[in-house]
Amino acid sequence: xxxxxxxxxxxxxxxxxxxxxxxxxxxxxxxxxxxxxxxxxxxxxxxxxxxxxxxxxxxxxxxxxxxxxxxxxxxxxxxxxxxxxxxxxxxxxxxxxxxxxxxxxxxxxxxxxx
Amino acid sequence: xxxxxxxxxxxxxxxxxxxxxxxxxxxxxxxxxxxxxxxxxxxxxxxxxxxxxxxxxxxxxxxxxxxxxxxxxxxxxxxxxxxxxxxxxxxxxxxxxxxxxxxxxxxxxxx
Numbered sequence: 001x002x003x004x005x006x007x008x009x010x011x012x013x014x015x016x017x018x019x020x021x022x023x024x025x026x027x028x029x030x031x032x033x034x035x036x037x038x039x040x041x042x043x044x045x046x047x048x049x050x051x052x053x054x055x056x057x058x059x060x061x062x063x064x065x066x067x068x069x070x071x072x073x074x075x076x077x078x079x080x081x082x083x084x085x086x087x088x089x090x091x092x093x094x095x096x097x098x099x100x101x102x103x104x105x106x107x108x109x110x111x112x113x114x
Numbered sequence: 115x116x117x118x119x120x121x122x123x124x125x126x127x128x129x130x131x132x133x134x135x136x137x138x139x140x141x142x143x144x145x146x147x148x149x150x151x152x153x154x155x156x157x158x159x160x161x162x163x164x165x166x167x168x169x170x171x172x173x174x175x176x177x178x179x180x181x182x183x184x185x186x187x188x189x190x191x192x193x194x195x196x197x198x199x200x201x202x203x204x205x206x207x208x209x210x211x212x213x214x215x216x217x218x219x220x221x222x223x224x225x
Contacts (some may be wrong), residue, residue, distance in 0.1 A: 004156075036216075041218060042218050043117075043118060043120075043205065043215075043216040043217045043218040043219060044157075044205060044207075044216035045216070046213060046214075089157060091157075099145040099162070099164070099209050099211065101147065101159040101162060101170065102149075102157075102159070102214060103159070104149075104151075104156050104157035104158075105156060106154070106155060106156045106157075107151075107156075107157070
């Protein structure tokens with residue numbers, strides 16, 4: 001079946017450091033890939049997505065590239081800010097249809113220190 | 115911007131009691147989901163709901179669980195007789211053709 005393996009946290013970085021959170025997946029066919037973010041006290045928010053191989057999703061300075069050859073979708077940001085402190089979830093969906101269930105990783109808690 | 119709301123934010127209950135978790139999805143959305151996350155584990159799909167009936171459910175969603183949309187706005191998840199292992203964060207999602215919008219979650223603690 002489909003599964004997502006995500007880098008274990010927690011991750012603590014200083015402000016302006018480079019961020020990478022690793023995510024690999026197992027799926028048949030051509031899934032869509034997502035990063036969701038959960039800020040304290042809030043729901044899961046879509047951060048970025050990619051729907052086919054070699055697509056790059058980007059938002060708020062975060063990027064992730066859909067790599068089919070390595071089955072990966074690593075999240076990166078060049079210079080993190082304190083406001084990026086949150087829990088980050090990698091997820092996949094079997095197709096591009098929104099009404100299909102998401103398969104999530106365990107989440108990575110990121111803390112940025114000023 | 116429309117958002118999904120969930121109540122309560124935290125529910126503490128004793129083992130064997132019934133609980134109802136409530137969600138108000140985004141109006142005019144037609145698909146609704148419940149997911150849960152046991153502390154330190156993955157977010158897991160529980161059930162999807164469309165046109166007033168369950169469209170898919172996971173192995174977790176046994177006879178102790180039920181969902182309904184009682185009044186056209188609320189979407190509820192009921193656990194009939196809670197167990198310790200039901201302690202988790204429960205997320206509701208309201209779905210369009212392309213994206214799932216999540217609520218803030220209800221933390222359920224079973225003692």
